């Protein structure tokens with residue numbers, strides 16, 4: 113029988129990777145990652161393009177399983193339970209560990225149905241109207257859409273669509289929200305709204321965010337992991353974790369020179 117991962121004991125470390133190596137076919141994308149993600153905090157992943165930030169994020173909710181060439185060695189723990197164990201249901205993992213992507217991707221459905229879709233699939237027994245209102249309020253979108261819930265999600269502005277996607281992620285009552293450059297396609301004002309939202313959401317959720325925006329990482333996160341990529345003799349590019357610490361340490365007093373160079377913009 114599948115393990116019910118929602119009943120696992122809670123500790124301050126929600127996700128832990130131990131000696132994680134990730135391959136796409138023969139290509140080693142990430143090497144030897146040891147990283148603990150703390151509960152109810154925002155953890156930012158920063159680093160140059162191709163260093164494996166999104167790859168690691170997708171390992172946390174087994175989204176990489178959908179890529180044929182993907183293979184992981186080492187372990188990813190959710191409250192001490194190996195997420196890749198044979199008795200773990202990846203669908204349940206993705207319900208507990210939701211994801212918001214770079215481009216807002218509402219379903220081609222009404223605002224209301226965007227929120228209720230996942231809940232219905234999961235057999236939600238509560239009041240759907242209440243769920244819609246609660247999720248939209250938590251995503252700071254309710255006031256803007258409460259009079260047009262039957263309109264298509266794609267009729268909203270890009271920033272509103274992204275908050276709708278956050279509301280949709282919240283509606284299935286996850287514990288963790290993974291965000292892969294959630295503001296990359298947004299204007300500065302929408303970005304600010306989403307950043308404010310992230311601050312509010314961490315009261316209830318654990319958030320891991322990939323961002324290319326140094327200021328954003330400094331503004332929103334409690335901890336920051338800096339990844340880098342090194343070339344191999346055979347032309348490969350291996351991503352690795354350089355340094356992981358409180359965000360203020362990473363930005364103001366990092367231990368590694370590469371981190372200092374990257375956060376100060378001196379990185380090639």
Ligand SMILES: Nc1ncnc2c1ncn2[C@@H]1O[C@H](COP(=O)(O)OP(=O)(O)OP(=O)(O)O)[C@@H](O)[C@H]1O
Pocket residue numbers: 136141159160161162163164165166167168179181349351
């Ligand atoms: N589906 C895939 N198939 C094969 N290789 C992949 C796949 N996804 C990512 N990669 C490779 O793995 C490495 C890490 O990619 P990833 O997207 O995780 O990096 P990233 O740090 O998130 O980059 P970016 O900041 O540009 O989004 C890259 O070399 C990339 O080309």
